[in-house]
Amino acid sequence: MADNERLLARERLQIEQIRALDLEELEVEEVDDDYNDDSSADDAAATGRGMADEYTFNTCLASLHTYLGEVEDTHHRMAFLDGGAVLNLPIFYLEGVVLFPDATLPLRVIQPNFVVAIERALSQVDAPYTIGVIRVYRDPNNRSIKFANIGTTAEIRQYRRLEDGSLNVVTRGQQRFRLRRRWIDVEGAPYGEIQIIEEDVPLRAPRAAFGDLAPFSNRKGHSFPRAMPSHASRGNSNGSMDVDNDSEANSDESFESALSLTEKGIHQSAIESYYGSDVSTSSDGEKSEFLSQGSQSKDSDSTDSLHSCPESLVDLGSSSISEMQSSKQKDPSSWRNTDYKQIRRVPRAFWPYWVYRMYDSYCLAQGVADMWKQIVGAPLMDGLVKKPDLLSFYIASKLPVSESTRQELLEIDGISYRLRREIELLQTVNLLRCKTCQTVFARRSDMLVMSSDGPLGAYVNPYGCVHEIMTLYKATGLALVGSAVKEYSWFPGYAWTVTNCATCETQMGWLFTATKKNLKPKLFWGIRSSQVSDDLH
Template identity: 60%
Template sequence: MDEERILEIERYQIEQIRQLDLEELQVEEDDGDDDGDDDIPENDYRSSEGASASGEFTYDTSLAALHSYLGDVEDTHNRLAFLDGGAVLNLPMLYLEGVVLFPEARLPLRVIHTHFVAAVERALTQVEAPYTIGVVRVYREPDNGRVRLANIGSTAEIRQYRRLEDGSVNVLARGQQRFRLRRRWIDAKGATCGEVQIIREDSPLRTPRDAVGRLGPVMNLGSNTFRAQPFYSPRTRRLGDWDGNDSDAMSEDSFESELSLQERCLHQSALVSSYNIIHEYASSDDEKLDFEGEVRQGSSRLHKLLGSLHTDYNGRRDGANSALSGGHSFKQVKSERCALGRLREVPRAFWPTWVYHMYDSYSLAQKAADRWKHIVRAPSMDGFVMKPDLLSFHIASKIPVSETMRQELLEIDGISYRLRREIELLESFDRIRCKTCENLIARRSDVLVMSSEGPLGAYVNPHGCVHEVMTLRKANGLAVVGYPVKEHSWFPGYAWSIAECATCDYQTGWLFTAIKKKLKPRSFWGIRSSQVADDMR
């Protein structure tokens, strides 16, 4: 297949996507003033080693982040203040295939389609949220190929732009805030627009001060609001000696009164999580105790039962007889007593440190940065450890996984939950496969960072199609089509050639080869994240 035919096919695909089912959009008339084998064969002739892991690296990775192929662009000299969470406003919109934009991520654009050019022009002149445009991912349903739009997108602030003679616009934008797309239309001037609601982001959670060891185990599971009681342990005090007072213990109410709002939120999350753990721990085949029933009935039954169990560990007092006379069998009393004794030894309000770390944004941020350093290596995330919210978005925008997984990360509400998912992905992803035929392309160890922005970045071609590309030092099962082209290279000093999957003949990415002899790596691969299978294990 020659280069001209490849480009023709790509133009046809781009035109299909750009239509975006516009016939379904509501056109509103307005005055325009409103705003097989998992092992890679070493002797496969289709494999290319590309960059050597041990070879000298001479390429300046900062060059790719400049997007110099767009030519001279003018700075807007505008830096927009963040919009309030929950705010609803109308924005010009861009619907892009294969692009998941995160806050703080760069987005290069060559806007050609008439509706999108009008949208950019509206963004440059609007009074409300000037230089701001909404970006939403477009995807096709696997069953019928129908074009769909994601419900969650990101606002992008236009930082630089340049109008070209052919009517198109080159743009460099940066992601700002997540939003939910409520409705969409085309205005009277042909600009694609949408009503969006800015998502209210949570604040990072930190483990409460001195969370471990200040409050004793539970004595009351009966109330709907968990209320901790003074500490009791069979090793230090007999049950009959407890008088309800303990100067060394601290109530949960007094503990929570010392916490900030964010610390209290984390503490309550840990309580709910750990109560489920206790419920599973305390219920056994031999000792059936209906804890859910205890919660529903309140604390009175537990206190009554405690009063009936004033006996020593030899069982010689008449507490058990009292319980028997109250309608309880000796076996039932013994079972409930055993269960309660076990439950009293489990911390209730101050849980083990690992429980809080499940929700501590700063602890998770440190773990995510460490995993990134071990697995991806560059760029370093250490500078964002004390800013977990930014770290979660930085990792999400650069992690070399499929487009679908990155959209999943964008849609997660909650810094801690997003970080936990990113840690899981960093630890689990290993294989990079073709989305169409499941052909094994590369492994995690083949990831190569060729841009200061990370191993995955967004780039735009001369036809206006934006690709999110992950760079690899070697790849398997790819066939190179045509001769290397120097013009419009995303990586200055390298020529590009189209690469297809040798199994399904679908364009998977590009092979980049060095133009100068002293430039290293001599070659590397760029794989489209939209052509990577979701299952990367």
């Protein structure tokens, strides 16, 4: 009973403090069973986009980090380092922060050893103006400090020396790296030996790969549906990605129409062998070219691809095809008496086209962009769809998930695999919970874009602590602590008030309230990603 009275007292105090800010009247929201209603989530997302049309806040201001004061541009843009390169860099260990390539990271450098690290980075020869950023975290079992093995290089874009010897710095994420070893130099600056990770190239459905891939076994060994699995569909009403849409560009028919006669015969034969169609529907010329092409597949090198198969199957296919070819050469009329069931028992090359599209980086990128637009609405990412590698990092850096999940995304090698994981997260992540007590405080559809960098970004306070926060246009179950403060606001024109979880009293983030009546939105919430639960449902 005492706990309930204390919770009610906090809520009353919260209402009084918000109303004292001379803003419009607010309704107190409570978590109920409607949070599990998908249609409600969709309505909330639509409401959020509608509200965004009325906003007067200039989102470019937040991305400039004007609270750091005047900072000088270094006018230095370093070329990307070669994949596999090994070098020594000053290392920044940050708790609660996961830096991705192309993301902005502001720093307020106060500690002398880190000031030395920045000074070294500005003058080093191998990679000037570059530092390494690694996430550190506490082991939940024994509270010991752990270091991530994968981090991101950050290029110093702007900096300013203050009279007290501290530095204000704005950096930009560049390339992923593996931390090989770390140490402290004689002046106390943290250093690490890193190896740049070589990123892969975005994959398309491999039309040019026909005839160069090893065959796969017959339908008895595979059970694939004719349509794309529902978990990889794009853009339907429940937020999933429907890859098999009606556009001609993505249809199997348009794909086959672009193939040569040989390629078409091979591809069609593979589908026929799986679905049990009569091979005799093909012309003799197509059969002949298919067999000729299939006999060459034995020597192809595809052990690392999706289409690889045991060597015994390759040998079986080649020998069977060779025997039939030899028979045809001796007696052309005997070809008409060929047992086509025997042909269907021969392992065929190539999967149906929807299998290729499951790993087509550009197809996956379009699906992720469509889903993100449904949830957030802005900013538009049409340009990034053409650059799946950058899009995969952008989405990973903005997802409303815990820092451990974001570290998982950073460590994924392969653009297609990272995009597929992001699709899975966008489909499953709905409720946002407190990491400490699992209390629901918002939905993913409550995300609000208050920065041109997106709905989640890094900001630094006067004491040098970096916080990654997600901005929400509404939240519940949070209690205000103290009064609103205008100084050092991350969002110009807004005052900030510390907010705690009303259940466990853990600091969750801040409430930002407009200081001018014509500034919209009137208020919004900034929640620390480090305080978001790993529970994704």
